[in-house]
Amino acid sequence: MNSSFRIMQIKGIPVEVNISWLLIFFLFSLTLAQSYFPSVVAGLTSQTYWISAIITTLILFTSVLVHEFGHSLVAINEGIPIKKITLFIFGGVSQMESEPMSPGTEFKVTAAGPxxxxxxxxxxxxxxxxxxxxxxxxxxxxxxxxxxxxxxAVFNLIPAFPLDGGRIFRSIVWYFNKNMLKATRIAVGLGSILSYLAMGIGFLQVFLQGNLYGLWLIFLGWMINQAGQSSYSQLVFKETFSGMKVSELMSTSLQTVSPDDNLDELAECFLHYKFGAFPVVYGSTTHGLVTLQNMKDIPREKWAETRVSRILTPLKEVMVLTPDTDAAEVMMKMATQNTGRALVMENGDLVGLLSRTDMMRFMQMHMVLGSD
Ligand SMILES: [Zn+2]
Known part of the structure; x- marks a missing residue:
């Protein structure tokens, strides 16, 4: 759900609308015009019902925006800048530049919305x-x-992280145990239980009663579950890699291929070294990266005559890092851009390769062995 477009800017905060909002806008107006308004006020023209429906939906949209501004203004007041506000299908998200620094701040910022x-x-x-x-x-x-x-207000107060209620719950746990990560884990745990409960009730409604509203519960439960898991892993990235540089994680025993190698030779390399990618280097010049993915579109009978230079991902399209780039930042970037690998270069020379798999392995080690 990355497809958002900016509609306005209020007090320096950009407001974006996700594509999914257009759908809910239409469904809402339709329900109001065709069923709700005719049922409470009879005998008007369908034009009047439609105009009223659209205006009401616009006011509703404004209400969600005002809710988000409730969060944003308190956050700014507490010294946390707001990057932007995005309105989604079920409400909005105020994207803060950083996580709240204390349980008290989080409590205030979150409670302001509901x-x-x-x-x-x-x-x-x-x-x-x-x-x-x-x-x-x-x-x-x-x-x-x-x-x-x-x-x-009531929906957002459900204590399922990352809903407002879940954040309020986290701030309370955090206040008592003084550990943000543990508090988040507990809040995500409670959110998980509630989301599975919602999905379970949804299934029962659909299959035992034939009630299709159950589908909404299943969908909502699933969304909350996903959102909770992903905000938890973001926090874990930050905690695991805090203070670490790319140079501490990259692999330096580099196996490279030449742009003049043909794909038969490249296939040999993949089979022999069992790496998922090779930097393409000739002399002291790095040309890019070649992965198994790059090979898969070339038919086998053309391998002998096709050179690596024809299929490689050129350097300007590869994620390039320096040895002293912040590791937590890289992990976030890799996750959001869905990139598996980056080349590490210093003064134009290739010095290492960093893969997401290596970083995940380090995270696992960190979890099992502790931070030492
Ligand atoms: Zn809220």
């Missing part, structure tokens, strides 16, 4: 009950937005 939604729900709900006359389309639209803000 509190904002709750406040909107109370104001609009109060307005509806005390001032408006029920039964006309404007009042009912306002009441609908009030209810949805209440749902946004």
């Amino acid at each position: 509190l904002t939604s709750l406040l909107i729900a109370l104001c609009l709900g109060g307005f509806y009950y005390l001032i408006l006359t029920p039964g006309n389309i404007i009042s009912e639209a306002i009441f609908f937005v009030a209810q949805l803000n209440l749902i946004i």
Whole structure:
């Protein structure tokens, strides 16, 4: 879900909308226009229902944005800059430049979101009950937005990390055990249990009762589970590789191939050394990297006449690092760009090769043997 586009910038914070939001926008407007509004206010034209539906959906969209700004403004106030806000299918994410430094900060930043939604729900709900006359389309639209803000607040307070409720739970555990990583593990654990519970209930609803709303529960549970796992591994990267440089992890016993080798010779190298990739070097010049993946499109009968130079990934398309690049940063970059390997170069000379597999092996070692 990387396909987002920027729609505006408020107080210096870019606001992006994920493609999935367009779908929810359409589904929401459709449900409101075709079923909800006709059921609460009868006898209007379908044009009126549609216009009201679209305006209501826009207000709802604004409510989610205001929720995110609740988080962002408190974060900025606490000295944590906000990179951007992205609105997804189920709500939004305020991307902070760094993790909160203390449990107290995390508690405040996180609680601000649901509190904002709750406040909107109370104001609009109060307005509806005390001032408006029920039964006309404007009042009912306002009441609908009030209810949805209440749902946004309550849903986000479910203690499943990385939902707001899970973050609040983590900050409380963190406050007591003084260990952010352990607190995160506990919060992700609770989130896992809840997400499996949601998926289980969803399955029962679908298969025992034939209730298709169960599919939403399964989907939601799965999303929360994935999000929890990935934010935990990000944190583990940071903790495992903190202070380490690429030079401590790269392999320096380099086996290279020449750009003039043919693919028969290259195949021999793959079979003999059992590496997944070779740097392509001629003299002192590094031309790029060649992987098994590069070979697979060339039919076998053409191997003898095809040279490595024709299939290699050129140096400018390869991830190139210096020996003193920060290792945690590289691991994040490799994970987000889905890159398996990087060449390590110093003053134009190839000095090492760093693979994601090597880094994963180091992480496992670190987990089993401890940080020493
Ligand atoms: Zn939130």
